Amino acid sequence: MTKKRWFQVLVGLILVFLLIYLIYKTRFIFDPVLKYIGAIAFPFIAAGLLYYLTRPIMKLLVKYKTPKLVAILVVFLVLIGVVYVFTIFIVPIAQDQSTRFVKNMPAMISGAQDVIDYIEKNQSIIPKEVYGTIDKMMANLQTYIEGFMTFLFSFISQVVGFVFSLVLVPFFLFFMLKDDEKFVPFVTQIFENKKASNLRSLLQKIDHTLSAYIQGQLLVSLSIGIMLFIGYSIIELNYALTLALFGMIMCVVPFVGPFIAVVPAMVVGVFQDPMNVVWIAIIMIIAQQIEGNFISPNIMGRVLRIHPLTIITIILAAGSIAGFIGILFAVPFYAVVKAIIIHFYETYRDTRKNKEDALI
Numbered sequence: 533m534t535k536k537r538w539f540q541v542l543v544g545l546i547l548v549f550l551l552i553y554l555i556y557k558t559r560f561i562f563d564p565v566l567k568y569i570g571a572i573a574f575p576f577i578a579a580g581l582l583y584y585l586t587r588p589i590m591k592l593l594v595k596y597k598t599p600k601l602v603a604i605l606v607v608f609l610v611l612i613g614v615v616y617v618f619t620i621f622i623v624p625i626a627q628d629q630s631t632r633f634v635k636n637m638p639a640m641i642s643g644a645q646d647v648i649d650y651i652e653k654n655q656s657i658i659p660k661e662v663y664g665t666i667d668k669m670m671a672n673l674q675t676y677i678e679g680f681m682t683f684l685f686s687f688i689s690q691v692v693g694f695v696f697s698l699v700l701v702p703f704f705l706f707f708m709l710k711d712d713e714k715f716v717p718f719v720t721q722i723f724e725n726k727k728a729s730n731l732r733s734l735l736q737k738i739d740h741t742l743s744a745y746i747q748g749q750l751l752v753s754l755s756i757g758i759m760l761f762i763g764y765s766i767i768e769l770n771y772a773l774t775l776a777l778f779g780m781i782m783c784v785v786p787f788v789g790p791f792i793a794v795v796p797a798m799v800v801g802v803f804q805d806p807m808n809v810v811w812i813a814i815i816m817i818i819a820q821q822i823e824g825n826f827i828s829p830n831i832m833g834r835v836l837r838i839h840p841l842t843i844i845t846i847i848l849a850a851g852s853i854a855g856f857i858g859i860l861f862a863v864p865f866y867a868v869v870k871a872i873i874i875h876f877y878e879t880y881r882d883t884r885k886n887k888e889d890a891l892i
Contacts, residue, residue: 572700579704583712584746586611590709604709608702622773629774633800734875741871745864753783756790756819760797763815769797770804786863787843790820838867 555562586607593603716735720728757780764772779793794816801808843863850862 575700575704579701579708581746582705583708584743585750600710604706607709626774626777629771633771633774730879734872737871737875738868741867742864745867749784752823753780756780756783756823759819759822760815767808767811769808770800775800785847785859788847790816
C-alpha cells in the first residue's frame with residue numbers, strides 16, 4: 533500500500549499540515565524575521581513595480597549600445613520628470629476640482645432629495661417604507677461620500693509620497709535594474725544542470741507573467757484615463773480631470789474596476805444634465821471597446837488567460853481578507869501561482885511520458 537500514489541499524496545498532505553501546525557505553534561521564533569520582512573516589504577514591492585515599468589526603457593537603451601549605468605540614469609531622470617509633471621500640472625487641478633466637488637455636495641444631495649419628494653407626492657405605487665429607506669440613505673449620503681473622498685485622496689497622497697520619498701525605493705530599484713541578469717544564475721547555481729534548467733524556465737515564466745500584467749495593467753489604466761478625460765471634456769462634464777483620474781485608478785482593478793470608475797461620473801452628470809448619463813455611458817463603452825479589442829490583446833496578449841468569473845471571485849475574496857491592498861495584488865498573485873502549478877504539471881507530464889517512452 534505504501535507504493536500507491538494516493539497513499540503517498542495523503543502522507544505528503546499530512547506532513548504539510550503538520551509543518552504548518554508546528555510553524556503556527558512556534559511562530560514567536562519567526563517574529564523578528566516577519567518584522568524585518570514587514571519593514572522592507574513595501575519599498576521592495578514598490579521598487580519591483582517600478583522595475584517592471586521601467587525595464588523596457590533600460591533594455592531599449594542598452595539595445596542601442598548605451599552603457600547600462602547611463603541607461604539606469606536615464607530611467608531615474610524619466611521617473612523624476614513624470615513625478616514633476618504630475619505634481620506641478622495635474623495635482624493642483626485635481627485638488628481644486630475635488631474641493632469644489634465636496635463643497636457642491638450639499639446642493640447635489642438637496643436636488644436629489646427634492647426629486648424624491650416630488651415622486652413620493654405624485655405616485656402611490658411604491659410603498660412608503662421604501663421611501664423611508666431612501667430618505668435615511670440620502671440623509672447619510674453626504675457623510676459617506678465625503679468620508680470616501682477624504683480616504684481616497686489621503687490614501688493616494690500617502691502612497692505617492694511614501695513611495696517616492698522613501699530612501700530604500702531608489703536603492704532597491706537601482707540594484708534591480710543593474711543586477712537583474714545575475715538573479716537567475718545566482719539562484720540556479722546550486723542545482724544540477726537538469727534541475728537548474730527547469731528552475732530557469734519556471735523563473736522566466738513568472739517574470740513574463742508579472743511583466744505582462746504590471747506593464748499591461750498600467751498602460752490599460754493610463755489609456756482609459758486619457759480616453760475618459762477626452763470624453764468628459766468634450767461633453768463639458770464638471771470635474772472632468774478628477775473623475776478621469778479616479779477612473780484611471782479604479783481600472784487598475786481588473787474587470788470590475790471600469791464599472792466602479794463610471795459611478796461618480798454618473799452621479800455628477802445626472803445633476804449637471806440628465807442627458808449626460810447617456811453620453812457618459814457611451815464614452816465608457818467606447819473606451820472599453822478600444823481597450824478590449826486593441827490595447828489589452830496587444831499588451832497582455834493571452835499571458836494571463838483568467839476567466840472573468842474567476843477574477844470576480846478572487847477580487848471579492850481578497851477584498852474581504854486584505855481590503856483594497858488585497859484587491860490590487862490578488863490577480864497577479866493568482867496568475868503567478870497558476871503559472872507555477874502549470875509549470876510543475878507540465879514537468880510531471882513530460883517526465884512521465886519520457887519514462888513510458890523509455891520502457892517501450
